[in-house]
Amino acid sequence: xxxxxxxxxxxxxxxxxxxxxxxxxxxxxxxxxxxxxxxxxxxxxxxxxxxxxxxxxxxxxxxxxxxxxxxxxxxxxxxxxxxxxxxxxxxxxxxxxxxxxxxxxxxxxxxxxxxxxxxxxxxxxxxxxxxxxxxxxxxxxxxxxxxxxxxxxxxxxxxxxxxxxxxxxxxxxxxxxxxxxxxxxxxxxxxxxxxxxxxxxxxxxxxxxxxxxxxxxxxxxxxxxxxxxxxxxxxxxxxxxxxxxxxxxxxxxxxxxxxxxxxxxxxxxxx
Amino acid sequence: xxxxxxxxxxxxxxxxxxxxxxxxxxxxxxxxxxxxxxxxxxxxxxxxxxxxxxxxxxxxxxxxxxxxxxxxxxxxxxxxxxxxxxxxxxxxxxxxxxxxxxxxxxxxxxxxxxxxxxxxxxxxxxxxxxxxxxxxxxxxxxxxxxxxxxxxxxxxxxxxxxxxxxxxxxxxxxxxxxxxxxxxxxxxxxxxxxxxxxxxxxxxxxxxxxxxxxxxxxxxxxxxxxxxxxxxxxxxxxxxxxxxxxxxxxxxxxxxxxxxxxxxxxxxxxx
Numbered sequence: 001x002x003x004x005x006x007x008x009x010x011x012x013x014x015x016x017x018x019x020x021x022x023x024x025x026x027x028x029x030x031x032x033x034x035x036x037x038x039x040x041x042x043x044x045x046x047x048x049x050x051x052x053x054x055x056x057x058x059x060x061x062x063x064x065x066x067x068x069x070x071x072x073x074x075x076x077x078x079x080x081x082x083x084x085x086x087x088x089x090x091x092x093x094x095x096x097x098x099x100x101x102x103x104x105x106x107x108x109x110x111x112x113x114x115x116x117x118x119x120x121x122x123x124x125x126x127x128x129x130x131x132x133x134x135x136x137x138x139x140x141x142x143x144x145x146x147x148x149x150x151x152x153x154x155x156x157x158x159x160x161x162x163x164x165x166x167x168x169x170x171x172x173x174x175x176x177x178x179x180x181x182x183x184x185x186x187x188x189x190x191x192x193x194x195x196x197x198x199x200x201x202x203x204x205x206x207x208x209x210x211x212x213x214x215x216x217x218x219x220x221x222x223x224x225x226x227x228x229x230x231x232x233x234x235x236x237x238x239x240x241x242x243x244x245x246x247x248x249x250x251x252x253x254x255x256x257x258x259x260x261x262x263x264x265x266x267x268x269x270x271x
Numbered sequence: 272x273x274x275x276x277x278x279x280x281x282x283x284x285x286x287x288x289x290x291x292x293x294x295x296x297x298x299x300x301x302x303x304x305x306x307x308x309x310x311x312x313x314x315x316x317x318x319x320x321x322x323x324x325x326x327x328x329x330x331x332x333x334x335x336x337x338x339x340x341x342x343x344x345x346x347x348x349x350x351x352x353x354x355x356x357x358x359x360x361x362x363x364x365x366x367x368x369x370x371x372x373x374x375x376x377x378x379x380x381x382x383x384x385x386x387x388x389x390x391x392x393x394x395x396x397x398x399x400x401x402x403x404x405x406x407x408x409x410x411x412x413x414x415x416x417x418x419x420x421x422x423x424x425x426x427x428x429x430x431x432x433x434x435x436x437x438x439x440x441x442x443x444x445x446x447x448x449x450x451x452x453x454x455x456x457x458x459x460x461x462x463x464x465x466x467x468x469x470x471x472x473x474x475x476x477x478x479x480x481x482x483x484x485x486x487x488x489x490x491x492x493x494x495x496x497x498x499x500x501x502x503x504x505x506x507x508x509x510x511x512x513x514x515x516x517x518x519x520x521x522x523x524x525x526x527x528x529x530x531x532x533x534x535x536x537x538x539x540x541x542x
Contacts, residue, residue, distance in 0.1 A: 024374050026404050096491055103295050104484045132487065133297050134500050213375045216403065217488045220367055229405050 001224040004029040006060035011039030013185030014071030020212035036240030041074040042118030077124035098207035099128035108176040112139040115183030272495040275300040277331035282310035284456030285342030291483035298497040307511030312345040313389030348395035369478035370399035379447040383410040386454030
């Protein structure tokens with residue numbers, strides 16, 4: 001089915017999800033909306049996050065998408081069930097896919113999850129993990145310094161290692177811990193530094209990567225996969241500053257995004 | 272939803288899938304049917320495989336299952352689309368999940384797949400991979416000696432290493448090969464030997480493990496997951512000899528299966 005997949009995020013972090021979908025499903029066209037102007041969502045009230053997310057969804061529905069991927073942990077925590085009940089097209093988020101992948105790889109049943117303060121406080125990962133398996137021992141840890149660091153373009157090097165080492169220190173002595181969920185879409189950008197700090201015996205699970213794979217499962221189940229290879233022209237919209245978008249996309253894609261447009265919040269809201 | 276999941280296989284290989292579902296989804300109850308008497312399916316005509324598989328499905332449908340997992344590569348190749356169109360409950364197989372997982376982990380886009388002669392000749396994995404991404408380079412290899420070896424209970428040791436080394440020899444010189452799909456449900460039982468022979472630079476993808484994870488995705492999407500932990504009483508049926516069932520299950524589960532019953536082919540066919 002030659003319709004696009006809609007990807008929504010509070011800002012640029014979801015580009016890691018978009019990038020993975022483009023890598024794993026090269027026949028699919030994406031339309032991405034990042035609400036950069038109102039980012040971050042992590043500290044906003046639930047009602048506000050729901051309202052902003054619905055505005056982005058409405059904007060995308062005008063573009064005849066076949067599926068929605070909520071590429072933002074906070075938005076997933078607050079709106080996934082609402083959107084699944086409200087919409088006729090399939091909707092997936094980043095939390096359940098990260099939880100499932102972690103349960104798949106753990107041998108000890110001791111899983112840590114790192115995320116923004118909002119995500120960790122919502123207990124969404126903790127609930128997703130124990131809903132599937134009550135015997136899973138979850139160690140949650142908020143890492144409030146990671147997103148600002150990534151948004152400054154600092155991914156590796158001494159400063160990154162120092163910040164990551166300090167933040168992850170509470171996990172270092174954890175007994176039997178063998179799996180760490182990167183519970184924020186910004187974190188795959190500092191994956192190498194996190195792996196270095198945690199050591200090779202801890203397996204990192206990237207929600208971004210896993211969400212892309214589950215997108216593939218859903219398209220298959222609903223028989224909506226695009227089997228024709230074509231020169232895809234993805235579209236990217238941001239409600240805010242183009243510069244951070246350009247910088248992160250350059251890091252991820254190794255090239256500039258062609259179809260990058262700003263869209264006003266009013267237009268998102270009214271669409 | 273407190274209904275069981277049905278798992279069908281031509282014999283005992285599918286127990287690796289059942290074992291993974293039990294591990295990843297401990298709240299779910301399974302009913303397994305292995306058509307051991309008419310195993311292997313690999314060399315049988317397509318029409319016969321379809322007919323036998325439908326008999327097992329009919330047997331399971333009487334038991335009010337909520338989903339079917341085809342834990343057999345040959346049966347998946349020949350019946351997945353038919354069953355998906357015919358039944359009102361979701362149906363998944365082992366081939367697409369293995370293909371998706373391999374596309375997820377490969378960096379070089381060069382993926383090898385090993386399986387029985389029937390599976391490799393059907394090109395089902397090759398098609399599943401290139402349907403998703405036409406740039407994937409697939410190296411298929413039939414390993415006809417692996418299933419008889421596993422069924423004799425030989426998993427590791429000199430003899431296993433020797434047979435596996437000989438069979439996998441054509442893959443050893445393959446340029447850029449970084450991912451190997453275990454395209455037969457028997458192969459996870461000799462995974463350690465295969466990894467040793469191929470070396471650590473080749474990532475093994477187990478269809479069994481990945482199918483269990485996709486079962487979780489499907490239950491979630493259809494909101495059919497059982498969230499109540501209870502003392503599960505799985506049921507296992509075989510049309511043939513109980514001994515091989517007991518041996519393999521002992522290896523996999525480290526204990527005897529409690530609810531193991533024989534069922535006649537006539538009963539499977541008539542149900």
